[in-house]
Amino acid sequence: MASPDPALLSLNTATVRERWNLAQMIDGCARHGIRGISPWRDKLDELGAQEAARRIRAAGLTVTGLCRGGMFPARTQAARRAAIAENLKAIDDAAILDARCLVLVVGGLPAGSRDLAGAREQVKEGIAAILPHARACRVPLAIEPLHPMYAADRACVNTLWQALDLCDALDPKRSGALGVALDAYHVWWDPELEAQIRRAGRTRLLAYHICDWLVPTTDLLLDRGMMGDGVIDLKRIRAWVERAGYRGFHEVEIFSVRNWWQRDPDEVLATIRERHRRCS
């Protein structure tokens, strides 16, 4: 399979978050010929959305997504309303950045709850509540199905199938306002993956994230691998995504407390470029 276009590479700021601030990340992307960037909101707050947007534009970068909205389920009505308010602000930030999407990590079980179906219902209500503002701001919302090991504490949307069902329920006309962020790390194991990528199609595929699954994985959250160091068949998944019509960026998001977060970010970015070409 042909190597991917290096112009489609994007850096998710989580990958170098321990050693660089947002300004350094923007400069780093420009220096390494990386054309996309996807900031997390903690990094955005360092500069403010307006100034960040100015610098990102000046560097010629595309914002492939803003991380993150979501986290809807909560024990009380008041807390759910607060989550929605926070999401509306995230949509505003995404609009300022001209982000391709706002990534939604939807949230897990409220503290003390075992009601997974109820949490999923709260997610649906939360997205329904913010969708009109997202449409008005022309910020597509990208539901990110997270690996089932995060169902309790991070996201109770755990398969692409489930995410697409949510999209169909809330945006039946496939308007472009609602879709998914597909992260290979979260979905590579899914027997239904190929079929559901086809179902998603170009309209629903708003972002594509890559990294690798290490064997063994020593931490549920912070032990993701660089492309090529694990077992995910990234070329095969990219082929499915491209066949479905996706032409967007390939965003590299690596949580790696013991390896990549310890290294010189310039080394990390050079490695990303090389592995993107060779292993994804």
Place this chain on the structure above:
Amino acid sequence: MASPDPALLSLNTATVRERWNLAQMIDGCARHGIRGISPWRDKLDELGAQEAARRIRAAGLTVTGLCRGGMFPARTQAARRAAIAENLKAIDDAAILDARCLVLVVGGLPAGSRDLAGAREQVKEGIAAILPHARACRVPLAIEPLHPMYAADRACVNTLWQALDLCDALDPKRSGALGVALDAYHVWWDPELEAQIRRAGRTRLLAYHICDWLVPTTDLLLDRGMMGDGVIDLKRIRAWVERAGYRGFHEVEIFSVRNWWQRDPDEVLATIRERHRRCS
């Protein structure tokens, strides 16, 4: 919801494997009024299947399953043949024990491979190869879907849906020779769980395992919780399982290197009895 019948409680030997040998486990079950036991083969080897069967019968216990067969995928034909031979021997042991089923942990990716679809095909071929012997010995084979976080290194069958598709492909007449071992820990997150339990029905539900998902979970393999200490809605899942016609045992299998494995097994068994009644 009514408490479950304590006569349905079964002890998977993994739960107390660090401090008791099989003979102690058999005595312990009898002492605590636990009527079922499910040995792992390493423990079985301590006594040999014949002697273990004799002692288990003498204690009046039912063998709710033998753990485990499976581990089919491998790099070479020779290694795959060796896995099948090992499975045939496991079936023989299960027959000697009069086990309700042989649990199949099917295996993950062969070393160095990223071909998940290929591994899944090897699993199908492996089960097909041992099914005639299992039928002849009247040992039902129970495919255990494992949590997706084990897809690479333990089992590439990761949802109940997928396991039931395998059953339907290999045993379309629902003969009773092939079904599933449903472990709440592995499947609790699945949005399709209720529907697939219904699909499984009494014929395919050969075993039901319980423990709990802890938040946070600090180790992918060895940090499972006692019923009631985590977030799984065990009562709801039991209701689904019972509604599907399952009348078998509730087998407690807890891998817990830092907590339960450190404790006095008599305390563990007493806790299991109490939590089974109150939290499952």
